[in-house]
Amino acid sequence: MIGITHPRLVSALAALEAEWEIVYVNDGSADTTLELLAAIQKADKRVRVIGFSRNFGHQIAVTAGIDHASGDVLVIIDADLQDPPELIGAMLAKWREGFDVVYGRRSERQGESAFKRASAGLFYRFLNRLSQTPIPLDTGDFRLIDRAVADALRQMPEHDRFLRGMVAWIGFRQYALD
DSSP: OHHHHHHHHHHHHHTSSSOOOEEEEEOSOSSSHHHHHHHHHHHOTTEEEEEOSSOOOHHHHHHHHHHHOOSSEEEEOOTTOSSOGGGHHHHHHHHHTTOSEEEEEOSOOTTOOHHHHHHHHHHHHHHHHHOSSOOOTTEEEEEEEEHHHHHHHHHOOOSSOOHHHHHHHHOOOEEEEO
């Protein structure tokens, strides 16, 4: 997958009028992904790779990426291309307008079963009824966050993280990009 993801991500980032880096987090995959990432990193100094010894889970992997990113703005995107890297430019434009968090809101959920869509919808609606902090519906972890947001997340001591909820809870100016 990384052989497809990396060129597409680089193409989307190259179209931006900005300096950029890519921080890949390999969450203990058992295939050759880490070796492929090491080769990419060797060929491109804008790429950094974090390799875990085993799978620690998605939220820990995203947290590691946030901890190791150095930019003024960070974009969190999974390597499976369920979210289009081509939207990063539109996210960056909203950040330049003054939004601190720009999250992708899905208008379609291709590849997901009716059960998955229904259970996710019910889960977030139930969670929003229990919580004083609403979590946006139909969103994933695909989002742009300002450095101040990243720093606020890094200061939070939670070990069992739910980043979508944490980002909603800390506030800042947020925008949903469909």
